[in-house]
Amino acid sequence: MKGHGKDVTIDASGAVVEVEEEVALESVPGAAQAAIKKAAGSGQITKVEKVSGGKEIAYEAGLRKNGKRSEVKVSGDGRLLPED
16 A cells, blocks of 8 residues: 555564554544644654554654654653664
C-alpha cells in the first residue's frame, strides 16, 4: 500500500519479536496523540508507527523541529517510554 510501511523483527528461532506498522496519527489513542503532539511542539510530526511486541502496544513518532530530526515513543495511555 502506498505510504504505508511495516517492519517485522524475527529472532533466530523464527519467532516474531516486534512489528512496527505505519499508521495515521488520527488512529492513535487520544492520550498517546496528545503526548506526541506535546513532544512535537511547534515542530512537524513526520511519521507515526504502532509498535506491537511483548505485553504492550506503543507508538513511535518521527519529529522534525528547526531542521533537526528526533523520535518519541509513548504508550497507549500517553506515558513517555525509553527508546530502544
